[in-house]
Every structure is written in C-alpha cells, then in structure tokens.
Amino acid sequence: MARASTTSDAFNAIAEPRRREILSYLAGIERPVGEIAESLGLEQPSVSKHLRVLKDVGLVRMRCQGRQKLYRTNAEAIRPLHQWAATFERYWQHQLTRVKARAEAMARQGSPQLDSAKSKEK
Numbered sequence: 086m087a088r089a090s091t092t093s094d095a096f097n098a099i100a101e102p103r104r105r106e107i108l109s110y111l112a113g114i115e116r117p118v119g120e121i122a123e124s125l126g127l128e129q130p131s132v133s134k135h136l137r138v139l140k141d142v143g144l145v146r147m148r149c150q151g152r153q154k155l156y157r158t159n160a161e162a163i164r165p166l167h168q169w170a171a172t173f174e175r176y177w178q179h180q181l182t183r184v185k186a187r188a189e190a191m192a193r194q195g196s197p198q199l200d201s202a203k204s205k206e207k
Contacts, residue, residue: 095166098142103127104135108144108158115148115157 099105106125110116122132136156139145143162148155 093142095142095144095162096169098138098144099166101135101138103131104139107132107135107139108163111145111156111158113158115155117153117155119153121156 099108103125107121110121110125118129118132118136121127121136122129125132136145136147140147140156143159145156146159
C-alpha cells in the first residue's frame with residue numbers, strides 16, 4: 086500500500102523526525118529560518134522544505150518581517166495530535182507505576198541491584 090503524502094495531514098507531516106525536532110525548537114517562540122537551521126545543524130534549504138510541509142498542514146505559521154520569514158507553532162493545530170497521543174497515556178502511566186512499585190519493593194528489601202544502581206549514579 087502506498088504511503089500518504091507528507092503534506093496530506095499533520096500526522097504524516099510529523100512522521101519525519103526532523104519536522105518533530107523543528108516543532109520542538111519552535112515551541113513557545115517565533116524564530117527565523119536561519120536561526121532554526123543553525124541551531125539544529127541543518128542546511129537552510131532542508132529547513133525551508135520541512136517548514137513548508139509543516140505550514141501546509143497548519144502546524145506552523147509564518148509571517149514576514151522585512152526580508153526575513155519568521156515561524157512559530159500553531160498550538161490549535163497541534164491539539165489533535167496531543168489529544169490522540171493522550172489516549173495512550175494510561176499505558177505509560179501504568180508502566181511508570183510498575184517501575185516505581187518495583188523500585189520501592191527493592192529498596193525495602195535492600196536489593197543489591199538497587200544499591201548497585203545508586204552507586205553508579207554517584
């Protein structure tokens with residue numbers, strides 16, 4: 086089965102790790118293309134291509150300030166992604182609860198594994 090175009094929806098657009106990295110970098114602050122490229126260690130044409138895809142699906146907004154293009158995240162467009170991922174939060178929480186319970190049980194028993202892990206942290 087052929088894969089859907091990356092510009093068809095937000096889920097396909099964020100399937101690319103660099104686009105997720107760009108979205109994370111833009112979280113909370115508007116930035117110019119050059120700064121994004123430099124900070125993430127990417128070539129400017131590559132960043133522009135990724136930003137175009139993100140813009141086409143509505144995950145980022147762009148405005149011009151003179152000759153500079155400034156990009157920022159579009160929180161409303163990101164909301165459906167967050168809501169979908171949140172449906173799986175109970176699984177993550179369950180795993181964390183199990184890890185915590187196991188660590189507490191090991192601590193009560195004076196487990197050598199836990200003592201070894203603590204000594205590695207120091």
